[in-house]
Amino acid sequence: MNVCPGCLKENHTTYCTSCKKSLFDGKTVNHILPFTKPEYQEIHFEQVKQLSISGVQTKHSLKLNNKTLELTNTSGEYILKPVTTNEFNNPDEVPLNEHLTMQIASQIFKIKTAVNGLVFFPDGEPAYITRRFDRDTDGNKILQEDFAQISGKTEENSGENYKYSSSYEDIGKLIDTYVAAKIVEKEKLFNLVLFAYLTSNCDAHLKNFSLYRENNFGDYLLTPAYDLINTGLHIPNEENLALDLFADDFMTNGFEYSSKYGKDDFIEFGNRLGLISSRIERILSLYSSKTSEIKDLINKSFLSDELKEKYIKSVEMRTGRISYSYDNDKGQE
Numbered sequence: 001m002n003v004c005p006g007c008l009k010e011n012h013t014t015y016c017t018s019c020k021k022s023l024f025d026g027k028t029v030n031h032i033l034p035f036t037k038p039e040y041q042e043i044h045f046e047q048v049k050q051l052s053i054s055g056v057q058t059k060h061s062l063k064l065n066n067k068t069l070e071l072t073n074t075s076g077e078y079i080l081k082p083v084t085t086n087e088f089n090n091p092d093e094v095p096l097n098e099h100l101t102m103q104i105a106s107q108i109f110k111i112k113t114a115v116n117g118l119v120f121f122p123d124g125e126p127a128y129i130t131r132r133f134d135r136d137t138d139g140n141k142i143l144q145e146d147f148a149q150i151s152g153k154t155e156e157n158s159g160e161n162y163k164y165s166s167s168y169e170d171i172g173k174l175i176d177t178y179v180a181a182k183i184v185e186k187e188k189l190f191n192l193v194l195f196a197y198l199t200s201n202c203d204a205h206l207k208n209f210s211l212y213r214e215n216n217f218g219d220y221l222l223t224p225a226y227d228l229i230n231t232g233l234h235i236p237n238e239e240n241l242a243l244d245l246f247a248d249d250f251m252t253n254g255f256e257y258s259s260k261y262g263k264d265d266f267i268e269f270g271n272r273l274g275l276i277s278s279r280i281e282r283i284l285s286l287y288s289s290k291t292s293e294i295k296d297l298i299n300k301s302f303l304s305d306e307l308k309e310k311y312i313k314s315v316e317m318r319t320g321r322i323s324y325s326y327d328n329d330k331g332q333e
Contacts, residue, residue, distance in 0.1 A: 001302060005031045006117035008103055008300045015117065022115045023131060027067045034068055037082055037121045057094070058084040062129070069119070069129075075139060080119070082127040088234040093307055095128035100301040100311075101199050101228045102130075108293050109195060109286070111188075113225045118302065126302065133224050136215045143213065144223060147171050148206040150178065163205040168193045169247040171209055172273045178211060180219040186273045188222050190280070194266060194287050197241055198322065200232035200314045205242045232314050233307050245269045254326030263325045288323040291316060 004012040006019025014031050015023065023029070061076030062069050069078070083092050099118050105111040115131040134144045148154070151174060153162045172186050179185045189209070196204040210223040240261055245268075252264040263284060270280035298311050 003300055003302075005119070005302075007107070008100075008297060010300065019117060023117055023129075024064060024067075027064070029064065029067055029069060031117075031119055033119050033121050033127070035071065035121075037123070037125060057081050077132055077135070077139075079130050079132060080127055081129075082121070083125060089236065090234055090304075090307060092125070093303055094229070094234060095126045096302045097233055097307070097311075098128050098227070098229045100298065100303060101201070101230055102225070103301075104199065104294055104297055105195055105225055105228055107297065108290050109191065111191060111195060111225050113228070130226065134212065140216075142216055144210050145212075146207045146210040147174060150174050150211065151206065153206065163207045164242055166206055167244040167247045168241070168269065169245060169272050171206070171243075173247070175211075175222075178220055181221070183274065185222050187275055187279065187283075190266075190270055190273055190275060191283060192222075192225060193241070193245070193269070194283065194322070195228070197261060197266075198287055198315060198318050199228070200230045200318065201228060202231045202235070202240070202242050203227070203229065208242075230311055230314065233310055246272065252326065254324075257326065260321060262321045263323060264327050266322060267325075284322060288319055291319050 002013060003010050004014070004016040004019055006015050006023060009016050009018075015029065020026055020028060058081070060080040060082070061072050062078040062080050063072040063075055064070075064077055071080075081095060081098070083094060085091055088094070095118065099116060102113050102116050106113045114133050117129055119127050119129045121127065134142045136142055147166070148163050151166060151170070153165060155162050158165045168189070172189055175185050175189065176182050192209070193204070195201075204227075208227045211220045212223045213220055239259075245261065245265055250268070252262070252268060254260075254262045254264045266284060267277075267280055270283075271277070294315050295312050298308050298315075301308065303311065
């Protein structure tokens with residue numbers, strides 16, 4: 001394919017100038033890895049009740065030596081995520097899916113994401129690569145805590161599915177507690193949750209949201225987004241989200257009727273986060289209006305035609321849901 005394996009820009013056989021800069025500080029790095037696929041021990045999800053794609057992916061650490069990516073046990077600058085399991089549907093396309101979903105987030109919805117791209121083993125098998133954001137300019141580790149850590153939830157005190165034992169509203173309450181610019185960061189959270197819903201991501205659990213202090217200075221902020229993926233392409237019959245929207249048993253009329261989140265649910269969620277009503281409506285309108293752009297990017301991606309079609313259908317379905325107000329419709333009858 002003649003597209004950049006970073007941003008999917010057309011008429012490129014390797015990384016474009018912009019992706020070379022963001023991924024490799026301007027160095028010309030080959031998108032074909034100089035080593036064969038590493039051996040690793042398969043991790044099976046049967047040991048836990050909740051299926052988690054990110055939880056079973058093997059991750060390797062890379063560093064850039066001059067213009068060459070190398071496996072390393074120390075001073076890693078990148079995380080490499082190859083195809084690692086056959087337990088899901090279409091496992092060979094998981095890296096392609098994650099890369100595409102991250103690009104949709106950053107390019108179309110302007111969500112700040114971890115810098116990422118695709119690389120390929122010499123046999124052509126793809127792997128996802130992302131540049132670490134938990135290192136400062138001198139390579140020192142930046143303190144980062146995910147919301148399982150922040151909430152004090154562990155397998156010991158909350159069970160084996162501890163990272164799913166919360167709600168997105170609870171994450172918002174923790175942002176209230178630990179973040180100075182709370183409204184700004186809660187609006188980011190609102191965007192991330194809405195994006196997860198739009199892209200059928202049922203794996204956006206507590207460990208996939210984190211706080212850090214950029215370069216170890218200033219106030220705590222949400223980290224760049226990471227582990228964004230359309231899980232519906234790999235795990236059938238998944239609905240809604242990894243966590244409940246609400247901290248209590250509240251249900252909108254639409255959810256009580258259909259058991260699916262819609263516009264009314266996200267308006268309620270935004271209200272509970274303390275967001276301004278006009279901002280909630282503006283964000284929902286944005287996410288309801290990008291189907292054509294998303295479709296274009298999906299069609300440029302490295303996914304198979306079958307999964308491209310499935311991804312597009314899932315986005316169209318969920319766009320319809322977040323565009324529809326059950327209460328308004330019933331109120332006009």
